[in-house]
Amino acid sequence: MNILILSCGSRNKIVEYFKNELKTKGKVFATDCDVLAPALYEADQYFIVPRIDEDGYIDSVFSICKENDIQAVFSLIDPELNLLANYANEFENIGTIPIVSSSKVVDICYNKYKMFEFLKNNEFNTIQTYINKEQFYSDVELGLISYPVFIKPIHGSASININKVGSKEEVELLFSKYNNLIIQEYIQGVEYGADVYIDLISGEPVSMFTKKKIKMKSGETDKSVSVKDKKLFELIRYFVKLAGLRGVIDVDIFEVNGEYYISEVNPRFGGGYPHAYGSGVNFPKMLINNLQGNVNKIEIGDYNEGIYMMKYGEVYISKI
Ligand SMILES: Nc1ncnc2c1ncn2[C@@H]1O[C@H](COP(=O)(O)OP(=O)(O)O)[C@@H](O)[C@H]1O
Ligand SMILES: [Mg+2]
Incomplete structure (x- = not known):
C-alpha cells in the first residue's frame, strides 16, 4: 500500500509516522514545489512538482499516482484541499483515494465567513x-x-x-x-485545539484528542497540554457529523465563561498533531485500517490528560 503526501513542506513528522505504520507494507511518497522542503527527504521517494496554481499541476499528481500505484493521497496545505475534493472522481478512476472532505465542506472550512454562517445557521455558539x-x-x-x-x-x-x-x-x-x-x-478566552479522525467507512468520529494551547508560534501550537472534557467531545462530535467532515481534521476552539465556541476548522493534519500522536492517538494507523477495508472502533478520549508538548527546531542536512 503506497501513500502520497502532497505539499509536505517541513512536516517531517507526518511522513515519519506513515513510514512507521506502513513499514514493509508499502511506501510513503511526498511532493513539494520547493526542492528545499525538508519533509521530501524523509519520504521513501519524492517528486518536485509545479506550484498548485500552475498549469499541469494536477496532471503531474495523477501521473505520480498512476506510476507508483498510490492507494491514497492527501495534502498538508489548505489551498490544495479544494483541488483534491474537486478532482475526487478523477482520483478514484485511477484507483487512488483522496483523503479529503467533500468540496462543499472544504469550501466552508476555507472561508472563515462561510464557517461563521454555517455555525450560526445551526445554532452553535458563534464569534x-x-x-x-x-x-x-x-x-x-x-x-x-x-x-x-x-x-x-x-x-x-x-x-x-x-x-x-x-x-x-x-x-x-x-x-x-x-x-x-x-x-x-475580540475573544479573550482559553484556546483549545482538537485533532479528530472521522472514519472513512462509517462516517463516525472515532478518535479525538483535545489540547489546551499554552503558547503559539508562527500560527502553530508551540506548547500545549492534553485535556479531556465530555462536553467538548460531544460538541465536536455533533459538529463534525452535521458538517459531514471526513478523514483527518483539526479544530480551533475558544472557551469563554465555561462555554465553547468553535472558531475554525482545517480539514487536514493540523500543525499540532504530533502532540496527539505522541500521546498514543494514531491517525495513520486508523487511515491505513480504513484503506484495508476495516471500520475503526470508537476510541474517543483514549489518552491521558496532563501530557505536555514542547516543540523545538530540527535541521535536515543533505546533498540534493
Ligand atoms: N476573534 C478572535 N479574538 C481573539 N483572538 C483571535 C480571534 N480569532 C483568531 N484569534 C487568534 O488568532 C489566531 C489565528 O486565527 P485563526 O482564525 O485560527 O486563523 P489561522 O487560519 O491563521 O489559524 C488564533 O489561534 C487566535 O489566537
Ligand atoms: Mg487557526
Whole structure:
C-alpha cells in the first residue's frame, strides 16, 4: 500500500509516522514545489512538482499516482484541499483515494465567513463576524459590538495578517491595504485545539484528542497540554457529523465563561498533531485500517490528560 503526501513542506513528522505504520507494507511518497522542503527527504521517494496554481499541476499528481500505484493521497496545505475534493472522481478512476472532505465542506472550512454562517445557521455558539465594514460600523453605533475587534483574512492561515484593532481609523487602514478581510468580536478566552479522525467507512468520529494551547508560534501550537472534557467531545462530535467532515481534521476552539465556541476548522493534519500522536492517538494507523477495508472502533478520549508538548527546531542536512 503506497501513500502520497502532497505539499509536505517541513512536516517531517507526518511522513515519519506513515513510514512507521506502513513499514514493509508499502511506501510513503511526498511532493513539494520547493526542492528545499525538508519533509521530501524523509519520504521513501519524492517528486518536485509545479506550484498548485500552475498549469499541469494536477496532471503531474495523477501521473505520480498512476506510476507508483498510490492507494491514497492527501495534502498538508489548505489551498490544495479544494483541488483534491474537486478532482475526487478523477482520483478514484485511477484507483487512488483522496483523503479529503467533500468540496462543499472544504469550501466552508476555507472561508472563515462561510464557517461563521454555517455555525450560526445551526445554532452553535458563534464569534460575531462581519464581512461588510459598514454593517460593522452600524452595529458599533447600535452598541451591538465594541472595540477592540479582531481583523483577519477570510482565507487566512498560519496567523498571517491577524490584528487586534482598537479604532475605526485602524479598521480603515487595514481595509485599504488588504482585500478579503473579516472583522470579529475580540475573544479573550482559553484556546483549545482538537485533532479528530472521522472514519472513512462509517462516517463516525472515532478518535479525538483535545489540547489546551499554552503558547503559539508562527500560527502553530508551540506548547500545549492534553485535556479531556465530555462536553467538548460531544460538541465536536455533533459538529463534525452535521458538517459531514471526513478523514483527518483539526479544530480551533475558544472557551469563554465555561462555554465553547468553535472558531475554525482545517480539514487536514493540523500543525499540532504530533502532540496527539505522541500521546498514543494514531491517525495513520486508523487511515491505513480504513484503506484495508476495516471500520475503526470508537476510541474517543483514549489518552491521558496532563501530557505536555514542547516543540523545538530540527535541521535536515543533505546533498540534493
Ligand atoms: N476573534 C478572535 N479574538 C481573539 N483572538 C483571535 C480571534 N480569532 C483568531 N484569534 C487568534 O488568532 C489566531 C489565528 O486565527 P485563526 O482564525 O485560527 O486563523 P489561522 O487560519 O491563521 O489559524 C488564533 O489561534 C487566535 O489566537
Ligand atoms: Mg487557526
